[in-house]
Amino acid sequence: DAGVIQSPRHEVTEMGQEVTLRCKPISGHDYLFWYRQTMMRGLELLIYFNNNVPIDDSGMPEDRFSAKMPNASFSTLKIQPSEPRDSAVYFCASRLQGTGNTIYFGEGSWLTVV
């Protein structure tokens, strides 16, 4: 079975541009998480969904960030407008309810905003 699939793997964009990161969770998983990792702050949970519904978005840094999950097999994290401080690795992860906290992470999307 394929793992969590993220795209793009790497993106370099100019400040002010819109950035869209995409995620396909593991088939059948009903939880989806978006994390951000930087050297300064480590791994931070931004938002998570259960059955496509956002449950906790308290980690979303500001209104420039938005996340959607239109169906069970797809989610997006959008940054508009992007700023240099948004440069980070963004991880998507998924989990199946009833399996404890065994969360499966994707390989990450490496974002650089110049």
Next chain:
Amino acid sequence: DAKTTQPPSMDCAEGRAANLPCNHSTISGNEYVYWYRQIHSQGPQYIIHGLKNNETNEMASLIITEDRKSSTLILPHATLRDTAVYYCIVRGINAGGTSYGKLTFGQGTILTVHP
């Protein structure tokens, strides 16, 4: 969630056992201990978890003290590919048996396995 304390870094010789400690003195009765690791440039990877009994799987062993205030992750025969950041996380399970959604990562322990 209970706070965890891990050493910032450790070294281990290839082929030897790597013993990574974690303190979680404020752990409560329904909280599990989870271990994840993150190899450079990859997403975190689940290793093992336990409640109070020692656990073993194909990757590692988890030893939890009787008072549950600390635990040790053991990689029995470390290889160079085990060089990674290891995260110890304590997380509760709700009354329904499913876990809460959030998993909070600390700074972890950087394990370096050398030849």
